[in-house]
Amino acid sequence: MREPRSSRAVWTALGLAAGPASAFAFARFAYAVLLPPMRADLDWSYATAALLNTTNAAGYLLGAVLAARVGRVLGTRRAFLASMLVTAAALGASALSSLLPVLLVLRLAAGISGAVTFILGAALTAALASQLDGPRTARRSALLMGIYVSGGGMGVVVTGLLLPAALSWFPPEAGWRVGWAALGIAGVAAWMIAVPAARRAPSPPPRRTGARAPVRTLLPLLAGYTLFGAGYIAYMTFIVALLRGQGAGDAEVAVFWIVLGLAAMIGGFAWSPVVGALSGGRAPALLMVVVALGAGLPLLADHPVFSLGSAVLFGGTFLALVGAVTHAAQRVLDPSQVTDGIGTLTTGFAIGQSIGPVLSGVASDSADGVQAGLALSVVILLAGAVVFLGQRPQAAHPGT
Template structure:
């Protein structure tokens, strides 16, 4: 096999595994913002209630992050990843069948929990696929994997608005569910192609995850989770309030998804050269720009422009934080580290929608909620600058990549 073919195989696996974030993030989580205005009108939901439904999803995400690693130990990475993907798709599809707020909240909770399992364990599989890669290639694989979320946003942006106009919000959930099940066609062969864990049994005892070196990353990631979700939950409602029609919303969401899809490829070479904290801070700076644009004078045109910097940064933050954790830790800790970071991220997402939704119901309207999100992201920049570059913490990953081994999980 040629060197090019050897290098291409992990990349193709990462592309297939990216169907996981496409479903867990793009379809099950972020597409809610597209369906929300129609649901609010039909079900007479306040912004606070709409935010609470997304908080239910974030609470499920928190639960899923906590159980992902133990679940993978019990069932195996592949089985747990694919099983979570199936349940997430089923929960999305089932959302079309009820107008009950408690039932919708339960489905949002379920899709959040299984979506987190998919995201965490898919990251573990992507790390295993690139276990012999150096820092730059490993960063590229993680960026490709998380770009799946952008592809899901792009897909939902093209599919949902026309369906909303023809079949309402229930029809939109049906289409999202069908797309989620269709993603299995890419995810299943990719998961099966990931090399088996051939580490000795003694190496599979990961031991206690060292949280101290991860502390600034955990705080930063939690602030990011609380800040970005305000934009992703309420930006479509804001566009509607500024007079945007279905075509404009479709264009905006597709632009956001397209920017998120290609961003990882563009950021990866730069991130591989920058120190971890500076790289994360730089991406967060671009994200703050995107989050702040709708708050500036100019109305709808300026808000539309925000899709480019925001879409081009928010999923790359996820990849950059994950890559930073990879620098700090031995390979046996990678999956546990992704789970811990996702837990902090989910905790922030639990807080963000309620706070921004409550502010949006006040005299400041949706702009106030969006302003809160931008402020939290600005604080996250300062925390990111506290993250030190400690490559010595992961010698097997950075100094001797050929001997690196994937996160310890049973098959």
């Protein structure tokens, strides 16, 4: 296959970015906006509300374990696109039931398909980056991965426009259902955007016999990424509940969510020179500290300046950190190991996501409320930053 030009590679990565929009923003983050009306209508405790996110995270864990195998059986492109359709169906179907067991099954399905989408889309992006050459290959590769993960920010902007409007236009008991239906439609739209990009992207090289990603080489990245999964999800799950508790209305929540999404879109681009320049675990560690600062800002004062500052800091960094970890792994692995390596890292991330909502949910049900859950997330994130520093620089493979 002829080497893609940089501009064509950028457009392809933008199309593939519809995958994280579906897997992250629609299937996971949007629940934070729908949680308060669902909790009020269905009379849930914070622990019950967190159970849905824990189930979704457990599905994400299962999907992370299965993704590379599914990609080998169905083909990376076909599995990537099929998983996006499964996600859209699970989201839309969530509008049809108020029964907790049914909602748990649908959240599980969205988690499984979301992990397959992200991992295989990242593998396609890495394969695209591996065909670039030139003196600044590492920075261009970081840019493409940053573009890919910034799709999550694009999706957050979409949910920030759709969901608060649905909640304000319809009665409380119907608004959250309309929100899930809108997410299902948005998921189909994301799939339509991803189809031509997936067809243009080169396939990842097949894994050679015995060429599994070496876990020992990735251990600091894996441990730090697990802590990131546990820490960031508490913020994304309960930040809207905190804002509501501080008196924020639909308009304020919409503004916060849109600012967070716009920051995430820009962050993928803005951080790429730093990610490309720093080797080993230094880039993930730096970004983790910024994420922790962003998560902690709303705890300092009940004021819009702090909440919007949090949206900018956290939003502008947390998806860029996902790209930084993926890029760091790409630089130390053989191209044939990248899909398995991303799957291994995402498995740790998913384990953290499974644990995080439980810890934060229990903490949020304490006397200190949601603030306790967010404070716990800050501590976990800072611990993860220290762990990331243990990742040693490795000689980059050609094309990475």
